[in-house]
Amino acid sequence: MANTETEGVEPLLRLRGIKKHFGAVEALAGVDLDVPAGQVTALLGDNGAGKSVLVKSIAGIHEPDDGEIFWQGQRVRVPSPRASAALGIEVVYQDLALCDNLDVVQNMFLGRERLSGGLLDEDEMERAAAKTLAGLSVTTLRSIRAPVASLSGGQRQSIAVAKAVMWNSKLVILDEPTAALGVAQTKQVLELVRRLADQGLAVIMISHNLNDVFAVADRVAILHLGHMVGEGKASEFDPQRVVELMTTGRSTRQPAAPEALSQATVYSGELGKD
Amino acid sequence: MPSSAVTASGQPGPVSNDQTFGAYARGLWSRLLAGQSGVLPVILGVILIGIIFQSQNPRFLSPENLVNLLVQGSVFMLIGMGQVFVLLLGEIDLSLGFVAGIGATVMVLLVTYAFGWPWWAAILAALAVTAAIGAVQGTLITRLRLPSFVVTLAGLLGLQGVMIQLLGTGGTIPVPDEMINNLANGTLTPMMGWILTAAAIAVYAVVTIVRHLRRHRSGLVTPPAGLTALKILAAIVAGVTLVVICNVDRGSVRFPFNGMPWVIPIVFGVLVMWSLLLGRTRFGRYIYAIGGNAEAARRAGISLPRIRTMAFVLAGMTAGIGGIIYASRLRSISTSFDGGTIVLYVVATAVIVGTSLFGGRGHPLHAVLGGVVIAAIVNGMALLGLPAAIQLMATAVVLLAAITVDVVIRRRGETTR
Numbered sequence: 234m235a236n237t238e239t240e241g242v243e244p245l246l247r248l249r250g251i252k253k254h255f256g257a258v259e260a261l262a263g264v265d266l267d268v269p270a271g272q273v274t275a276l277l278g279d280n281g282a283g284k285s286v287l288v289k290s291i292a293g294i295h296e297p298d299d300g301e302i303f304w305q306g307q308r309v310r311v312p313s314p315r316a317s318a319a320l321g322i323e324v325v326y327q328d329l330a331l332c333d334n335l336d337v338v339q340n341m342f343l344g345r346e347r348l349s350g351g352l353l354d355e356d357e358m359e360r361a362a363a364k365t366l367a368g369l370s371v372t373t374l375r376s377i378r379a380p381v382a383s384l385s386g387g388q389r390q391s392i393a394v395a396k397a398v399m400w401n402s403k404l405v406i407l408d409e410p411t412a413a414l415g416v417a418q419t420k421q422v423l424e425l426v427r428r429l430a431d432q433g434l435a436v437i438m439i440s441h442n443l444n445d446v447f448a449v450a451d452r453v454a455i456l457h458l459g460h461m462v463g464e465g466k467a468s469e470f471d472p473q474r475v476v477e478l479m480t481t482g483r484s485t486r487q488p489a490a491p492e493a494l495s496q497a498t499v500y501s502g503e504l505g506k507d
Numbered sequence: 508m509p510s511s512a513v514t515a516s517g518q519p520g521p522v523s524n525d526q527t528f529g530a531y532a533r534g535l536w537s538r539l540l541a542g543q544s545g546v547l548p549v550i551l552g553v554i555l556i557g558i559i560f561q562s563q564n565p566r567f568l569s570p571e572n573l574v575n576l577l578v579q580g581s582v583f584m585l586i587g588m589g590q591v592f593v594l595l596l597g598e599i600d601l602s603l604g605f606v607a608g609i610g611a612t613v614m615v616l617l618v619t620y621a622f623g624w625p626w627w628a629a630i631l632a633a634l635a636v637t638a639a640i641g642a643v644q645g646t647l648i649t650r651l652r653l654p655s656f657v658v659t660l661a662g663l664l665g666l667q668g669v670m671i672q673l674l675g676t677g678g679t680i681p682v683p684d685e686m687i688n689n690l691a692n693g694t695l696t697p698m699m700g701w702i703l704t705a706a707a708i709a710v711y712a713v714v715t716i717v718r719h720l721r722r723h724r725s726g727l728v729t730p731p732a733g734l735t736a737l738k739i740l741a742a743i744v745a746g747v748t749l750v751v752i753c754n755v756d757r758g759s760v761r762f763p764f765n766g767m768p769w770v771i772p773i774v775f776g777v778l779v780m781w782s783l784l785l786g787r788t789r790f791g792r793y794i795y796a797i798g799g800n801a802e803a804a805r806r807a808g809i810s811l812p813r814i815r816t817m818a819f820v821l822a823g824m825t826a827g828i829g830g831i832i833y834a835s836r837l838r839s840i841s842t843s844f845d846g847g848t849i850v851l852y853v854v855a856t857a858v859i860v861g862t863s864l865f866g867g868r869g870h871p872l873h874a875v876l877g878g879v880v881i882a883a884i885v886n887g888m889a890l891l892g893l894p895a896a897i898q899l900m901a902t903a904v905v906l907l908a909a910i911t912v913d914v915v916i917r918r919r920g921e922t923t924r
Binding site for chain 1: 726728787798800803806868
């Protein structure tokens with residue numbers, strides 16, 4: 234189900250006919266997806282729909298059996314996580330992968346520490362980390378030298394996101410970023426997601442929470458049993474249609490009328506969505 | 508580099524970001540409440556131990572006894588600094604006691620007349636052997652993914668056997684080399700003690716001031732200047748006190764005897780070296796990262812087997828230094844060396860001061876301070892003439908009390924997940 238809503242502009246990432254089998258199980262049956270820069274693309278689907286497999290194909294964790302990946306218009310292969318990172322793709326997994334005993338700066342630079350004269354250049358790293366966090370308006374931290382163990386869930390999520398965008402990344406993939414968060418912290422993280430897109434990054438957000446999806450997503454892509462059953466602007470969907478597509482792969486409903494949208498988008502006003 | 512999209516609105520901090528004393532004190536207080544108390548409770552504990560024993564026996568705080576206590580604790584401190592590397596990973600090395608024993612045995616054998624190696628070559632060979640033992644155990648643990656507890660338990664048993672085998676039927680080999688005996692028994696001249704201490708304080712002061720100025724200039728959050736001055740002042744007071752105590756004559760009228768024992772600069776040197784390695788290099792950062800969250804470290808591209816094996820190598824080598832000091836202090840090595848008890852005391856030294864058995868938290872300084880605590884308790888109770896039964900039970904109570912305080916305070920600081 235290819236689409237033509239990117240207004241003639243080549244999307245940052247374009248997937249065509251991605252297939253993946255695990256033994257006899259067909260996890261992805263020829264999936265197409267466009268991920269434009271500067272927009273939040275929500276990836277939806279029931280358990281087992283193939284969301285994780287699709288994301289792992291992009292992140293280089295397993296290569297698709299068939300299909301094409303275009304990055305900035307060029308056909309690419311993503312055989313390893315390293316190749317994915319080299320393109321500018323960063324994944325923030327649900328478990329965040331932060332070291333509780335290290336502070337914010339140390340976590341953000343883990344594995345890519347800056348050195349001066351063979352020793353760690355703590356001041357330089359602290360400056361760069363502070364700059365990135367300020368750029369993302371992550372301002373609730375008491376100190377960026379506090380160990381991550383002392384932070385709230387929303388703050389951890391923010392640090393994990395900031396860590397991902399620090400490295401000239403162009404596409405950030407967020408796996409259920411709000412799954413474990415309370416209301417206020419969810420809002421904080423969704424605002425951050427919105428800001429990433431506003432700064433020109435492409436964002437793929439996997440989520441089960443339709444409120445979150447309609448709050449920040451510009452585009453929606455719905456997987457059902459390895460098939461892309463709905464893809465397009467968020468304004469063309471409403472929660473009920475999304476649920477039908479997620480559960481049955483079909484929808485009898487017409488695309489939502491613009492009026493219907495205001496009820497669905499809970500946070501949109503506060504988030505300053507375009 | 509931050510992505511170009513981010514720099515647009517990214518603001519560097521204000522030009523000057525110095526904290527006032529009040530702000531710093533509030534931050535310190537909240538860190539204390541949050542369980543990041545550092546070594547403060549232990550320093551208070553040492554003072555308390557000092558008061559208790561001094562009130563019972565006025566010889567406890569005599570210069571003679573204090574110096575003796577530091578020398579007694581040095582073997583625990585050194586092996587403990589090795590153990591910290593392994594504990595930081597969330598592993599344990601039960602063999603370190605007998606690794607130290609092997610180091611001592613190898614060194615002593617090589618300087619005996621049978622081999623006649625010079626002292627320095629024998630020491631280097633001993634350290635190479637202990638590092639190699641660490642490498643073998645570390646490789647088994649990291650490559651074959653065997654549990655460190657079992658591998659090093661086998662090491663504890665097997666290396667004791669090797670040691671008895673090496674020492675042969677006599678069971679005791681004296682150290683025929685004066686240089687090696689001096690490592691633990693020799694003292695610096697009073698003047699040399701002053702010079703070395705002054706040099707160490709000067710280096711510390713310069714590094715602290717330079718770091719303060721650099722942070723101040725680059726607009727990072729800087730602790731108050733007065734605090735930096737206070738730290739340097741504290742270092743001066745501590746250094747001067749140490750030298751004064753060491754330089755008091757603790758011999759008899761006929762045999763005057765004073766000066767700082769060589770082991771103090773040796774322990775201090777190892778402490779500085781390992782603190783730098785753990786605190787200021789990538790290797791050290793990765794040790795902490797693996798101990799904190801191995802999966803996160805792996806995803807960050809860190810080679811876990813390499814770093815882990817290296818930690819066991821350093822642990823073995825540092826234990827080797829401890830073994831050399833042990834042999835030097837007794838001027839011999841014998842099959843009565845009890846590496847099994849030593850390694851348990853060594854784990855206690857690190858844990859008492861706040862090194863975690865679950866990894867990710869710890870510092871070589873913990874082993875040194877813990878060594879002081881253990882040595883103070885053992886020494887103090889021996890001075891009071893308490894029987895061994897009471898000594899063991901009291902040590903156990905102190906260990907439990909220390910770990911309880913540490914765990915209870917720390918638990919408050921972590922957000923529940």
